[in-house]
Amino acid sequence: MGMTMAEKILARHSGKEEVRAGEFVTADVDRVMVHEMLAFMIEIYERHNIPKKVWDPDRVVMLMDHYVPAPTVDAAEMHRKMREFARETGLKINLDGKEGICHQIMPELGYVKPGDLILGTDSHTTTYGAFGAASTGIGATEMIAVFATGKLWFRVPETIKFEIEGSLQERVGSKDVILDIAGTFGSDVAQYRSVEFHGSAVEEMSISSRMVLSNMSVEIGAKFGIIPPDKKTIEFVESVTDEPFTPVYPDDDAIYEAIHELSADELEPKVALPHSVDNVKSVGEVSGIKIDQGFIGSCTNGRLEDLEIAAEILEGNEVHRDVRLIISPASRRVYRSALEKGLIDIFLDAKAIVCNPTCGPCWGGHLGLLGKGERCISSSNRNFKGRMGHEESEIYLASPATVAASCIRGEITDPRYV
Numbered sequence: 001m002g003m004t005m006a007e008k009i010l011a012r013h014s015g016k017e018e019v020r021a022g023e024f025v026t027a028d029v030d031r032v033m034v035h036e037m038l039a040f041m042i043e044i045y046e047r048h049n050i051p052k053k054v055w056d057p058d059r060v061v062m063l064m065d066h067y068v069p070a071p072t073v074d075a076a077e078m079h080r081k082m083r084e085f086a087r088e089t090g091l092k093i094n095l096d097g098k099e100g101i102c103h104q105i106m107p108e109l110g111y112v113k114p115g116d117l118i119l120g121t122d123s124h125t126t127t128y129g130a131f132g133a134a135s136t137g138i139g140a141t142e143m144i145a146v147f148a149t150g151k152l153w154f155r156v157p158e159t160i161k162f163e164i165e166g167s168l169q170e171r172v173g174s175k176d177v178i179l180d181i182a183g184t185f186g187s188d189v190a191q192y193r194s195v196e197f198h199g200s201a202v203e204e205m206s207i208s209s210r211m212v213l214s215n216m217s218v219e220i221g222a223k224f225g226i227i228p229p230d231k232k233t234i235e236f237v238e239s240v241t242d243e244p245f246t247p248v249y250p251d252d253d254a255i256y257e258a259i260h261e262l263s264a265d266e267l268e269p270k271v272a273l274p275h276s277v278d279n280v281k282s283v284g285e286v287s288g289i290k291i292d293q294g295f296i297g298s299c300t301n302g303r304l305e306d307l308e309i310a311a312e313i314l315e316g317n318e319v320h321r322d323v324r325l326i327i328s329p330a331s332r333r334v335y336r337s338a339l340e341k342g343l344i345d346i347f348l349d350a351k352a353i354v355c356n357p358t359c360g361p362c363w364g365g366h367l368g369l370l371g372k373g374e375r376c377i378s379s380s381n382r383n384f385k386g387r388m389g390h391e392e393s394e395i396y397l398a399s400p401a402t403v404a405a406s407c408i409r410g411e412i413t414d415p416r417y418v
Contacts, residue, residue: 002251004159005226006194009134009248013117021158021257026151030116032143033061035102037121039078040140041147042085055150057090061102061111066359068097071366100331100357103127103215103299108331110241114229115248119146124299124381126222129214130207131237132229132247134194137218157194157223158257164199166265171309171415174209175301175379175399177201177262178216179270183280185260191221193257196250201264202227207236208303215300216381219277269414271377272397275385283402283414293376294325294407295388296400297355298362301379302330304337306400311343313404313418314350320410325352325403326361326368352407364388370395377406 003011003018011019013027034041045052054060062082067075079097086094099105103124106112114132119125121143128135138152146152164177195217202210210227217225227233229247237245269283296302296310307329319325327347329335335357338344347354360367362380370376370389375396378388383395398406401415408418 001255002253004194004254004256005132005196005228005248005250006134006157006159006224008250009115009117010154010156012115012248019156021156023156024153025156026153027117029059029119029146029150029152031059031061031111031118032146033063033102033106033118033120033122033125034143035063035121036066036078036082037140037143038062038082038085041144042081044140044144050144052085052089054089054091054147057092059150060091060147061093061095061106062086062091063095063099063102063105064097065101066363066365068356068358068360071360098332100329100334101299101302101359104303104330104334107131108240108333110243113237113241113243113245114233115246119143119152123218124215126218126225127211127215127299129217129224129226130210131233132226134224134226136223155192157192159194159196159254160190161196161198161256161259163259163261164197164201164264165261166201166263167204168201168264168267169416171401172267172269173399173401174205174212176267176270177264178213179272179280179397180267181262182216182220182272182278183270185220187219187276187278188221190217192223193221194224194226195220195222197225197227203230206305207232208305211303212300219381269399269402269416271402271412272383274383274394274396277381277383277397283398283412286412287414289396289412290375291323291377291396291406291411292374293368293370294323294403295361295368295376295378295380296403297326297328297330298359298380299330300381301400302328302334302357304334306379307334307338307343308341310400310404311346313401313415314352314408315346317350317408319351319407323407323410325350325407326355327352328355328361329357331357361388377403377412379403
C-alpha cells in the first residue's frame, strides 16, 4: 500500500519504513525558522528559568520581518533581545532584518530542499511545500522543545489531492486558483490535513506561482501544502544550495482522503470579500466597489513576477487620486531585481508608495494602517476584521494584477480589461 508525500517525509524523518494517517510519530527536523516570535520564546525561557539551548546552531534561521524597521521602542527591544539570544546560543544564521520576509528568503537563500521537514514560528511556513518539503508553523512553546531536541511529535495527517488541469488565462494567476479553492471548498476543508497540488496547470506555473498555492494552503486549514518537485524545482534548488537532497514523490497507489478535480481554463480573477478568506466571488460580481488603498507585497505575492505584472498594468497610468497604493518587495534581492528592471521607476511614476521588504502592511503591525470605514484591496493572505487597521475597515484579497488594475480605476476592477 502506497504513501502520500506527507507520509513518506514523516516516515523518513521518524526512522520508519512506512507510516499511516492517524499514527503518531516523533520526527527529526531538518531546519527551523524563527522571526519575532523568538521574543515570546525568550520570555518563556526567562519566566520559567529554562536553559537557553539550541540543538544545532547551524539549522536555525533567525530573522526579523514583522516589525522592520522597528516602529516602536517595544519592537526595538524585541529585536535587541533576539540579537542577544543569537549571540548567547551561537546561532550561525542571523539574518536580522536585512534580507526580507521569511518565506521569501528561506528558499531564496537555499534553506529549503525537497524532502525536508521544516518548522517555523509563522503559520505560512507551509510555503516551502512548493519545493516538495513538508513544512508547517508551530507556536512558541513547541519551538522551545524543538530548539532543545531537534525533534517534534506529529499526528500523520490525512491527505487531500487537488488535480488542477488546463491553462490559466492571461492576467489570471495562482492567487485566483487558491482563492477559488477556498471559496469552493471552504476555509476548513483541509483542517489538519496535508494537501497535494497536482495537474498540468500546476506544472505550467513558475516556482513563484506555486509558492502562492502552498503559502495559502494554511488558509484552508492545511498542516502541509505540498507540490511534487519537478525539473523546475530541482533546477531552482540546485541554483541556491550545494547541500544534497533526496526528493520525495507520492506512490501511485497512495491513499487520499479526497481527490478534487478542477479546471483552470475558464477560471476568472477572484476576490475574497471581508472578513473571511473563503468569502470569494468572481471579480465581475464585485466590480465597482470603491477602494481607498491597495497593497502589493507580503509572503504571498511580493515576488518579482508579482511586481512585473503590476508594473505592466501600471505603466503609463497613475494611481487614482482617491487611492494610495503601497508596494513592498518580498526581499532585498527582489527589490534589487525590480530596480534593475526599471519596475520601481514605473511604480514611482504611477505615484505608488514603495516600501522596504517587510510584513508591516499585511498584518497591520505598521505601515499603511486603515482608518474607520476604509477599504483595501490586498495581495496578501488574510482579510480578518481589524487585521490591517481599524476594526470597521475592510480588506479584499486579490491577485497583484487585480490590485494594480483596481488602484488605477479607484474601484475593484477586472485586470483583463485594463
